[in-house]
Amino acid sequence: MNTEAIKELVYKMADDLLILGHRNSxxxxxxxxxxxxxAFSSMAQDKVGQSWxxxxxxxxxxxxxxxxxAFMRNANQFHNAQFVELPNGEYDFSLIRHFLFxxxxxxxxxxxxxxxxxxxxxxxxxxxxxxxxxxxxxKIWMKQLGSATEESIQRLQNALDEAMxxxxxxxEPSPYEAxxxxxxxxAGEEALQILWQKExxxxxxxxxLILPDWNSLIPxxxxxxxxxxxxxQPLLDEMSEVFKVDPSADW
Amino acid sequence: MSNQLSATKIxxxxxxxxxxxxxxxxxxxxxxxxSVHIDTNNKVTVEMTPTFAGCPAxxxxxxxxxxxxxxxxxEEFEVRISFDVQWNSNMISEKGRKALKSFGxxxxxxxDLIVDIDIIEHAQCPHCGSENTDMKTPFGPTLCRSxxxxxxxxxxxxxxxxx
Ligand SMILES: [Zn+2]
Numbered sequence: 518m519n520t521e522a523i524k525e526l527v528y529k530m531a532d533d534l535l536i537l538g539h540r541n542s543x544x545x546x547x548x549x550x551x552x553x554x555x556a557f558s559s560m561a562q563d564k565v566g567q568s569w570x571x572x573x574x575x576x577x578x579x580x581x582x583x584x585x586x587a588f589m590r591n592a593n594q595f596h597n598a599q600f601v602e603l604p605n606g607e608y609d610f611s612l613i614r615h616f617l618f619x620x621x622x623x624x625x626x627x628x629x630x631x632x633x634x635x636x637x638x639x640x641x642x643x644x645x646x647x648x649x650x651x652x653x654x655x656k657i658w659m660k661q662l663g664s665a666t667e668e669s670i671q672r673l674q675n676a677l678d679e680a681m682x683x684x685x686x687x688x689e690p691s692p693y694e695a696x697x698x699x700x701x702x703x704a705g706e707e708a709l710q711i712l713w714q715k716e717x718x719x720x721x722x723x724x725x726l727i728l729p730d731w732n733s734l735i736p737x738x739x740x741x742x743x744x745x746x747x748x749x750q751p752l753l754d755e756m757s758e759v760f761k762v763d764p765s766a767d768w
Numbered sequence: 769m770s771n772q773l774s775a776t777k778i779x780x781x782x783x784x785x786x787x788x789x790x791x792x793x794x795x796x797x798x799x800x801x802x803s804v805h806i807d808t809n810n811k812v813t814v815e816m817t818p819t820f821a822g823c824p825a826x827x828x829x830x831x832x833x834x835x836x837x838x839x840x841x842x843e844e845f846e847v848r849i850s851f852d853v854q855w856n857s858n859m860i861s862e863k864g865r866k867a868l869k870s871f872g873x874x875x876x877x878x879x880d881l882i883v884d885i886d887i888i889e890h891a892q893c894p895h896c897g898s899e900n901t902d903m904k905t906p907f908g909p910t911l912c913r914s915x916x917x918x919x920x921x922x923x924x925x926x927x928x929x930x931x
Contacts, residue, residue: 552907555908562824566820567821570821640821643818643854646931649883650888650906653885654907657885
């Protein structure tokens, strides 16, 4: 078993969930509808909870306690894709990100249920049920707003064009792809991306949105290596403020 | 300890531990106690599995289980939370489903582990029993509940989410 390869995989999944979970929670009190407000708060709680379970796996592999890992690292030690750290922007961008991210997350978990690394297989068997709700929620709204008024279609189209290069950063290959595939830990980012593109195409086809040409896009890479936009560090500072004042604060 | 200590007996003690969010539902009926094991030194190991990864009630449930073991004089025990067995809503017992209903919460529809939109939207009103209902949102006030409306008795109600 290649522990370094597993850690790299689990860290990036956990960090994506922790950061996007916190972005989701920023909608609390500001959603366009009370219903959406509750949905984003609820998904935030799911995502942060899921990230915690992944940090627990890392703890069992010898890393620090989940609290410490979540709140005591600096931006350059985070492995999330840049996509999840971008500010929420308008609801259009948040919805597009929700759709693109959660489709990828659900497919990733489905693949990992087959993992030879049992703790990860067991956890993803559980959280794929939760992720299904997130993905389904995004698809319902995409189909509704993506075929509603001219204005809503145009706004979603702009958000889609802006988001897509960042979304591709989710599939930035790790240095361990070959190990992960050979050891049947994970079938790899490339395989995941192929499934994801098909899924995205099938939903966008049911709307009046237009997908950019995949080959024309330049993925926003670097996040998996700790290279981030200027938006991550302020978010981390905010998250860890309470923790640094009182590390024993009850979460 | 008496030599009559058995897993069945310990499970029956745990009947008093309820889900803090749904106080009529015991952990046994919720299905989150996945195994009780007694080793040759009478050390008791209770395995639990979360309903949702982010369920904030899990730590309370664990310490309630520990308290019950202590009250019954168990000196050596461990309560483990793991995903070795993954919880799904079919694991709620028949007694648990009745308890949910009497609490005013629709029990989760049974499913074959593939939860799709049809299953999620289908809910039977716990007040009048009608199936003429609409789902308002799959995300309710707690992680495990969705919100619905009954077109027959015109009441809003919540359902324990199928998952
Ligand atoms: Zn009714």
